[in-house]
Amino acid sequence: MIWSGLTKREEPLEDKPYNLNISAFRLLYLYKLLSQKTFGSYADLNRALTEHPLIARSVSQETLTKYLNTLRMLGCQIEKRDYDGKPLFHLETHPCKMHVSEEERLALFNAISHLMQQPLLTRVKQWVYLLQKICDIPDWENFVEGLFQQTEFHHGLLPEELQRLECFEKYCQEGQLLEIRYIDNNQDLLTRHIEPKEVILSKRRLFLMGYDPKFSTKMRFELDKIQSHRQLPNRIRSQVVKSTITFKLYDKMAKQYIPYPGETLLDKGEFLLVKHVTDELQPLLQRLLKYGPLCEVISPPNARKEMSQLITQLLETV
């Protein structure tokens, strides 16, 4: 134990690195590593201990076992799993894991039940796994088991639509360029080469999100409007350039506006100038439409033009 010889005094010497119990520190640092990361082998854990400036040494396997025993005695459930012949430690649950209140538990269960009614099951599974990693939820295992045992999900898709969804999800995983023939808002049939990224659900409609390598922009294509598709032999490169969309907000909108992720605000007195960094223009413009004449897209010119076109389209039909 490193002990600085703490003597009687009114106040302890705070925050001095040597004024601590180094053996306990090592053990608790190990706990910190396991609680933050999913897996660690003996070698990984030892490397992390060695890299810490206050520890700067490795420990024997026997000591490591002792540390893990101590953690187990304190209520940590640590599992040793074999992965490629290498034992890996996984902290299943522990006393400092985030607890949820009864109301929060019900809210999380309710949210998952809603997600289960939507067809993107991959996302539900990722979400369930993430929640399990984050917090201790009473009755979690029974709930999840019950959910995934359901053979029929009420997502309202017809069998051929489900098949189509699975086909596009597969394209996204395979990472090859895709040629699609697509009906746009003006009912024109366009051919595009895109790098498929993911299938998303928005307002009950399924969209293929993809990058257009020609224009380096992210675009969404409603699955229902894709007339034909074929995979091309080229691998995707995913070189997307994010662009900054600048828009002005006037009057009460300027006073009340709360920035969205990726936005910076500049108060110009008469108006508020918002700079929004994004790789996808459409959802932003859709949101800005509801601000009515209290919002004006300034730049880049293509964003301004697209907003103007959206307004014209609405004006023609309304």
Next chain:
Amino acid sequence: MKQGSFNQTAYRIFLLIQWLKEAALTYPQINERFLRHEKVKRAVSQDTLWLYINTLKQLGCEISRPSPSNQFTYRLKYHPFQVFLSDSDLQLMVGTLNQLDGQLDDMTYFYLCQWLKRLFENVSNSNRGSLLVDYFPKLANLNLNRIEQIVCELQPYCEAETLLQIYYRNDPGQEPQEMVVLPKNIFHYQGQFYLNALSTRHSDGSMLRLDKITDLHPLEDEGVLKELRDRKHQKTLVQVQILNCQLRHYTPLADEEMVTPDPDNPAHLLVQIQTENPFLVKQKLLASGYLFKVLAPKTLQTQLQSTLEEMKALYSV
């Protein structure tokens, strides 16, 4: 090594984290717990406790020291033994919550917000201070305690149809304005909680953001109460044709609505909405992403036309 051998000091420090996580404790209270614990059964000196606290601080714990202002207690403000959220975890959270947007009931949404706020306060990411603002800026601005408090106050008045005098601060720099309202219900919309009410000021219904209500009192005025109660039962029928949209892909715009395929053109939908707040319907239509035609009322169609013309004028130069 003996089976089950363990590190005594680390064991005691770990117990300390668990206790301080639940409550702020004084030095004697901590020692009382150590003495009672079957695997410890001994008190520690003040110096040893300082050593334990310093060890925890070096690990990243934030612990306030005893002082007269905190009744000489140690209080654990933060500990780093919680999950680290990677960028893909955060993206998944944002994506999932966007996917759930508008589908959750108010209670579920409220407690989901509460859980998220607590989570972001406690994650072990080094940038946890700005994480919520970066990924969920609206939530970062939401004062959930205040909202919970005001919901508790308002709920009985909504149920009893009580006339209320409300003080509402529209702009942060301004004095709250006085309003007389008949509260109807509380709801959430795009990350904010609102009171849906009828007021003597507006002919349409009012959407009052709960966090902007600074004070409220019940009011006795039979005349105004009768007038607003009569209006409560008056609803406007909005009829909209949603162009090129199939029924199963349509997301409802309001609670009380009827949707059918257009008998004249099955590629379109006919939507009928009973609302006391046509303004909200207008907002939702604009942000919906649908191409649409308002069939009734004429006033809403005219309002939308003039709004869109004003917008178009901004882009004519």
